[in-house]
Amino acid sequence: MPAQRRLSPWVWVTTLTVVAVAVVAFLAVRADQAAQPKPTASASPSASASPSAPAAVPNDSGTGRRIVYSLSQRRVWLVDSGKDARRTFTVWPGSVSPLPGTYTVTFRNASATGYDDVPIENVVYFSTRSGVSIAFSNAKDGSSPSPDPGVETGGIRTRTADGAAIWDFGSTGTTVSVVE
Incomplete structure (x- = not known):
């Protein structure tokens, strides 16, 4: 019977590392897809505020x-500082809303x-919130979301x-900053 050749430890470590990175990448893509927006039927945004009469930034x-x-x-509202907004517009919220409070942008994804x-x-x-990621995004084709409560x-x-x-x-x- 021929002698079996053992693989060196670095081959095992490299293989396990490659597999672990692939699994993490796969799970990150799945999590990102699961967190994508689909607003509810109750949302009906109006046109963006005109530059001459923007809605006031909440106090x-x-x-x-x-x-x-x-x-x-x-x-x-996108606010540079103080009370003056650079831009304001309406949105279609998802079915899970953030609680009022202060947050920080943690991650960005160019497309999904x-x-x-x-x-x-x-x-x-x-x-x-409740395991659901909350994010802003837009449809590439410019369409408004179809409701699915x-x-x-x-x-x-x-x-x-x-x-x-x-x-x-x-x-x-x-x-x-999320406000009521």
Whole structure:
């Protein structure tokens, strides 16, 4: 019987490392896809505020450079500092909303697929609630979301131009203030 050749320890370590990295990458992609937005039927945003009459930034939204998201108004403000917004617009919220409070942009993804199988882009994550990731994003084709109240999603869908504005403004570490 011929002698069996043993593999050296570095071969085992390298193989296990490659497998572990592949598993983590796979799980990250799955988690990202699971966190994609699909707003509920109750959301019906109006057109973005005109530059001549922007909606006022909520008083209880903090200070400094931040993204402000109002749950009741379904509106976002991009604020450089103080009370003056660079831009404001309405959004379609997901079925899982963040609690009022202060958060930080933790992760960004240039493109993915939403729960509604629509390609999305400009995904800016800032919170989780009940195991659901909460993020801003927009559909690549500019479509508005189709309602599916049976799916839990923390996606906050925007129009294309508004999604690009959040992407440009909301780098990792940017403050997100959620108000009632």
